[in-house]
Amino acid sequence: xxNKSNSILGMAFFGPALVLMTIFxxxxxxxxxxxxxxxxxxxxxxxxxxxxxxxxxxxxxxxxFTTAFFNTVKFxxxxxxxxxxxxxxxxxxxxxxxxxxxxxKVAFFIPVVMSLAVVSNxxxxxxxxxxxxxxxxxxxxxxxxxxxxGADQAxxxxxxxxxxxxxxxxxxxxxxxxxxxxxxxxxxxxMDHASAWSKFKDITLPELKPLCVFVFITVTIGAFRMIVQxxxxxxxxxxxxxxxxxxxxxxxGTVNWEIGLASAMAIVFxxxxxxxxxxQTILTKDKEDKHENKxxxxx
Amino acid sequence: MKKxxxxxxxxxxxxxxxxxxxxxxxxxxxxxxxYDEGEQYLSMWVHTIEDTPEGExxxxxxxxxxxxxxxxxxxxxxxxxxxxxxxxxxxxxxxxVMSGDLPDVxxxxxxNVSAYAANGIIQPLAELSDEEKGVYLDSIIEQGTVDEKxxxxxxxESSVGLxxxxxxxxxxxxxxxxxxxxxxxxxxxxxLEKIKPIMDSKNGYPLDMTFPVGEASIYYYxxxxxxxxxxxxxxxxxxxxxxxxxxxxxxVFKYFRGLVEKKYMSATPVEKLFESxxxxxxxxxxxxxxxxxxxxSDIDLGVAPYIVSDNWDGGRYTxxxxxxxxxxxxxxxxxxxxxxxxxxxxxxxxxxxxENTKSMPSTYAAYEQITTFEEDENYKALYEQLRDxxxxxxxxxxxxxxxxxxxxxxxxxxxxxxxxxxEMDKSVERINAKLKRYTR
Numbered sequence: 001x002x003n004k005s006n007s008i009l010g011m012a013f014f015g016p017a018l019v020l021m022t023i024f025x026x027x028x029x030x031x032x033x034x035x036x037x038x039x040x041x042x043x044x045x046x047x048x049x050x051x052x053x054x055x056x057x058x059x060x061x062x063x064x065f066t067t068a069f070f071n072t073v074k075f076x077x078x079x080x081x082x083x084x085x086x087x088x089x090x091x092x093x094x095x096x097x098x099x100x101x102x103x104x105k106v107a108f109f110i111p112v113v114m115s116l117a118v119v120s121n122x123x124x125x126x127x128x129x130x131x132x133x134x135x136x137x138x139x140x141x142x143x144x145x146x147x148x149x150g151a152d153q154a155x156x157x158x159x160x161x162x163x164x165x166x167x168x169x170x171x172x173x174x175x176x177x178x179x180x181x182x183x184x185x186x187x188x189x190x191m192d193h194a195s196a197w198s199k200f201k202d203i204t205l206p207e208l209k210p211l212c213v214f215v216f217i218t219v220t221i222g223a224f225r226m227i228v229q230x231x232x233x234x235x236x237x238x239x240x241x242x243x244x245x246x247x248x249x250x251x252x253g254t255v256n257w258e259i260g261l262a263s264a265m266a267i268v269f270x271x272x273x274x275x276x277x278x279x280q281t282i283l284t285k286d287k288e289d290k291h292e293n294k295x296x297x298x299x
Numbered sequence: 300m301k302k303x304x305x306x307x308x309x310x311x312x313x314x315x316x317x318x319x320x321x322x323x324x325x326x327x328x329x330x331x332x333x334y335d336e337g338e339q340y341l342s343m344w345v346h347t348i349e350d351t352p353e354g355e356x357x358x359x360x361x362x363x364x365x366x367x368x369x370x371x372x373x374x375x376x377x378x379x380x381x382x383x384x385x386x387x388x389x390x391x392x393x394x395x396v397m398s399g400d401l402p403d404v405x406x407x408x409x410x411n412v413s414a415y416a417a418n419g420i421i422q423p424l425a426e427l428s429d430e431e432k433g434v435y436l437d438s439i440i441e442q443g444t445v446d447e448k449x450x451x452x453x454x455x456e457s458s459v460g461l462x463x464x465x466x467x468x469x470x471x472x473x474x475x476x477x478x479x480x481x482x483x484x485x486x487x488x489x490x491l492e493k494i495k496p497i498m499d500s501k502n503g504y505p506l507d508m509t510f511p512v513g514e515a516s517i518y519y520y521x522x523x524x525x526x527x528x529x530x531x532x533x534x535x536x537x538x539x540x541x542x543x544x545x546x547x548x549x550x551v552f553k554y555f556r557g558l559v560e561k562k563y564m565s566a567t568p569v570e571k572l573f574e575s576x577x578x579x580x581x582x583x584x585x586x587x588x589x590x591x592x593x594x595x596s597d598i599d600l601g602v603a604p605y606i607v608s609d610n611w612d613g614g615r616y617t618x619x620x621x622x623x624x625x626x627x628x629x630x631x632x633x634x635x636x637x638x639x640x641x642x643x644x645x646x647x648x649x650x651x652x653x654e655n656t657k658s659m660p661s662t663y664a665a666y667e668q669i670t671t672f673e674e675d676e677n678y679k680a681l682y683e684q685l686r687d688x689x690x691x692x693x694x695x696x697x698x699x700x701x702x703x704x705x706x707x708x709x710x711x712x713x714x715x716x717x718x719x720x721x722e723m724d725k726s727v728e729r730i731n732a733k734l735k736r737y738t739r
Contacts, residue, residue, distance in 0.1 A: 041736060042393040043418035058732070063725070129567045149567035151715055235512025239715045240707070254390060255699050256733060257414075 035263035042257035055264035065265065067240050068248040071155060072224055075244065078159040079166075079223040084215055086163060087170030088208075092200075094171070095178045105175070109168040116165065120232035123161045124148065127233075148233050151241040158229045158242055166222065170215045177211040178204070213284040217277055224273050245269050326375065333365055334373040339635050341374045342402035343643075346388040346622060349378045352655035357454075360648040364639060372635045377402070396420055403630035404639050407451055409442045409620035410514070410692045410702065413536055416445040417696035417737060421625040423448040425637040434646070438619040438689035439661045445694060451623035452644035453661035455652055458585050458685040459519050459618040460677075461606060465599035467579040471497055478683055481604035483611070484523075484554055491563040494579045503577025506564040510555075510713060516706035517692060518618050519582050523551045525616040525690060527608035531705060532730070536695030537738055539730040543704070544723035551608075552723070555713035566714055574598065588677050589657045602680035605688070619689035621658065659685065697733040704730055 036055055040048045059065050094104050111119060126133050127147035134144045147157045185203045194202070205212075227246040230236050236243035236251075249269065253262030328336045343361070347354045361376045368374075381388035389411075395401045396418075407415055415421045427449060432440055436456055443451035463475065471494050476482060482490065491505040498505050510516050517531075524531060529547040532539050542548075558564050565572070573581035574595045580603075581587070591600045605617045624643050626636035642648065646668070649660030653669055659682065666672045672682045693701055704726035711717040 039736070041418070043396060043414060043420060045397045047736075064729070129565070129569050146567045237512055237707075237710055239711050239717070251703075254393075255703070257393065257699075258733075 032263045032266055035260050036267045037264075038260045039258075040260040040263070042253075042259050048260070051260070055261050056268065058261065059265055059268060064240065064243070065245075065248055068243045068245045071240075071242060072226065072244045072246075074155055075159050075162075075226050076220060076223040078156060079163055079226075080216065080219050082159070082163045083167050083170060083219050083223075084212070086167045087215065088174050088212075090167065090171040091174035091178055092204075094175060105172070108171055111165045112168040114165075116228040117232050119161070119165050120229050124233050127157055127161075148242075149238060151238045154234050154238060154242045158226075158233060161233075162223070162226065162229055166219070170219065173211060173215060174208065177208045181207045213281070216284065217280055220280065221273060221277065224269075224276075331373070331375055334375070335370070338370060338373040339632055341372055341404060341630075341632065341635050341639050342377065343374055343404040343624075343639065344377050344379050344388075344391070344402050344406065346381045346406045346408075347378060348380045353652070353658075354378055356648070356652045356655040357643070359651055360643055363647065364642045367642070368638065372638060374404075374639050392420070399629065401627040401629040403632060403636045404624055404626055404643075406454065406622045407625050408622055409451075409453065410694075410698045412443060412451045412623065412625065413445050413694045414696040414698055415625065416448075416450050419628050421450050422628045422630070422633065423450055424452070424626055424640060425634050427637075427641075431641070434662050434664065435644070436661055436663065436686060436689065438615075438685065438691055439623075439644075442620055442691035443623055443625075451625035452640050453621055453623040454644050455621045455649065455656075455658040456619060456661045456685060456689070457621045457659055458681045458689065459522075459582055459605065460585060460587065460602040460681050460684070461604065462573065462581045462583060462587055462591075463601045463603050464573070464576060464579050465601045467494065467497060467576075468601070471579075475601060475603045478604045478680065478687065481611075482606045483609045484606060485609055487606045488557070488563075491558075491561075491580075495563065498577070498579060501577050503572060504563060504565050504569075505579050506558060507569075507573035507578035507581040508558065508564040509568040510706060510709045511568075512706060514702055516709055517702045518584075518620070520555075520709065521692060521705070522605055522616045522618060522690075523554065523608070524548055525614075526606075526611045527551055528610055528612065530693060531701050532693045532695045536693065536697075537734060539701070539727045539734065543701070543730060544720070544727045549719045549723060552708055552712040552719040555709060556716065556719075559713050560716075585659055585678075585681050586657065588675075588681070600677060602677045602684075604680075604684060615688050615690040617684050617688040617690060618692075619685060620691050621661075696737050697730055700730050700733045 037050060037052060038048050039051050039055075090108055094101060094108075097104060125131050127149075128134070129144055129146070129149070133147070137143075137145060146153055148154045181204065185207070186199060189199050189203060225246050226244045227250060230242040230244060230247055231250075234242045236247050245265065246269070249262050249265045252258050252265060326334065326340055326342075328334050328338065328340075334340060345354070345357050347357070349355070349358060357376060357378075361374050364372070364374050379388045379391050392401070392405060401420070405421070407421065412421070432449070435452060439453040439456060440449065442453060443449050468475065471490075473490055473493065494505040510520075521531070524547075527547050527550060529542065529545050531543050531548070533542055559566050569577075572578040573583075574591065576598060582605075588600065588602075591598050607616065624640040626633055626640060630636045644661055646660075646662045646664040649662050649665040650668060652658055653660050653665065660666060660669070663686075666682055666686075671678050673679060692698070695701060708719070708722045708726055711722045712719045
């Protein structure tokens with residue numbers, strides 16, 4: 001009897017969330033899948049036809065989508081290592097700091113709570129031809145750099161800014177992980193006169209492993225979803241050098257009204273990210289298992 | 300405690316009903332203050348929020364419409380916010396096209412009139428007499444006409460001026476021509492060359508010019524294409540090949556490249572170059588006049604006629620276009636909707652909007668009544684340019700793609716130095732892909 005009332009209570013709590021998720025998540029997901037096989041045009045839904053896989057073949061032939069795809073991959077390749085290692089580094093430093101610890105935590109976390117649009121506008125000023133960064137460079141005798149206005153520098157400039165903006169969040173996660181490590185492990189290592197590096201390598205890193213995997217995957221997915229920064233700062237330019245997949249989906253769907261095509265892009269994108277996440281999980285899990293095995297053998 | 304599950308279940312049921320009944324409402328007399336028995340109800344959406352000078356002007360215009368047509372029509376205005384890239388408002392229209400919840404009258408951005416008409420979102424207005432049409436600037440009628448039917452009337456008009464710094468031009472000894480004899484492309488190059496040493500000494504550029512992403516680029520610079528005797532798309536709006544990628548257009552894109560190569564303009568945008576007195580010329584919207592007057596009063600501002608190609612035939616070529624009112628295909632009361640469109644785009648509404656936002660009116664009479672357009676030489680120059688040479692942007696259902704493509708080619712050719720012909724051909728392919736929907 002108790003079980004039954006518990007399950008009713010559970011359903012009652014879960015119910016509202018389920019209803020809202022169905023309306024705002026599951027139904028749109030299913031609709032996106034259906035639309036991706038049609039030529040649904042937002043201005044004239046009556047003329048929608050089933051077009052099979054035509055949208056998908058259009059996408060793969062589209063030079064712009066390919067450009068957007070590779071740009072996104074470039075963003076991921078810059079952001080993921082920088083942000084993951086940066087967050088870990090900051091967490092280690094702050095963990096060691098004894099004065100003003102809270103100040104540093106807050107200072108590095110503040111960009112995370114700021115709106116991306118605000119941060120982007122701020123960095124536009126920093127990167128501007130007569131902005132603070134170029135002024136500093138000119139003091140060292142370095143020529144003015146175009147940054148976000150140059151096709152070669154725009155993508156790395158935006159990626160760097162994104163790392164700066166996002167790193168605080170992962171830093172807090174790592175910090176939590178660091179503080180949860182049993183101090184006895186370090187004490188034992190100290191008794192064995194272990195060096196700082198071997199303490200880091202053999203205690204800190206293995207203990208943080210599950211968090212590293214989590215951070216790695218979430219940062220990757222986040223970087224793949226890049227849109228606000230290029231939209232605000234460069235409009236995808238110069239010469240499409242910062243045009244990303246999600247930006248392309250947005251432009252196709254809302255500016256050009258091609259919902260069918262945009263849905264197909266979204267499906268391709270989702271499948272790609274899911275596959276990548278699975279690969280990441282397998283790779284990192286494999287190492288974890290090996291680590292466990294190694295531990296077992298050592299024992 | 301037992302009541303909690305019940306409460307939560309009720310809440311979830313409520314959540315679902317609220318979500319499903321959010322739209323579709325019928326308004327009965329008395330539901331809205333001012334809507335009385337015997338009046339025909341007209342719903343209208345506008346693209347801004349109420350608490351802006353623009354929104355307030357619309358509200359006042361609607362109130363005066365309701366006063367004037369008391370007993371016949373009642374217009375109910377709804378304000379829908381729009382973000383910078385145009386989303387929000389247009390998303391709501393798109394969603395309502397599907398759900399069938401469009402109001403009787405909507406605002407449409409000028410260049411979108413064609414696409415909305417081609418897809419049956421808006422319908423032709425009730426017949427206007429020649430006298431009624433004659434109230435509006437030619438560019439307004441032209442912008443609102445698709446396939447010889449009038450669909451939309453502009454709430455306001457707009458123009459782009461070639462602004463110049465009077466003291467710099469005086470220093471260089473350059474005279475500005477009158478509106479009917481603008482500088483040609485080659486004359487303008489000579490002037491820029493002459494001014495360059497002066498601007499170099501001020502750590503500036505002869506020209507403050509950028510090719511921003513979004514609608515601005517085609518709006519500012521399409522006149523270069525038009526005055527060179529070509530267009531970006533055919534008159535029926537359905538062929539890009541041979542237009543967008545014509546040799547004449549290639550000349551224009553290369554001309555822009557020349558401006559960058561010869562360092563007449565900065566390849567990277569420099570903030571407030573013109574406003575800080577470090578550029579002699581700038582192309583910008585009519586709002587720039589007010590900005591300079593209000594915030595940079597030490598700049599001695601002049602408006603020169605927009606430059607033309609050496610092959611200019613004297614035809615219309617300067618930028619125009621802004622938000623317009625149109626009746627949706629959903630309205631069953633086209634006469635009432637047309638009356639509302641006429642009122643909202645009429646003389647009084649135009650003057651009100653000018654007073655609140657300084658945007659240029661869409662009717663001749665409004666210009667006659669606003670003394671600024673007679674007394675202030677800069678506003679006068681902009682008005683005369685608009686009146687005599689204004690030309691709406693390309694009318695095609697695939698306008699968004701044409702606009703994006705124009706900006707991309709401009710950026711790729713002028714800033715990145717890519718081959719103009721290749722980039723134009725690529726754009727034609729992209730435009731053609733979007734045109735398929737209308738040509739098959």
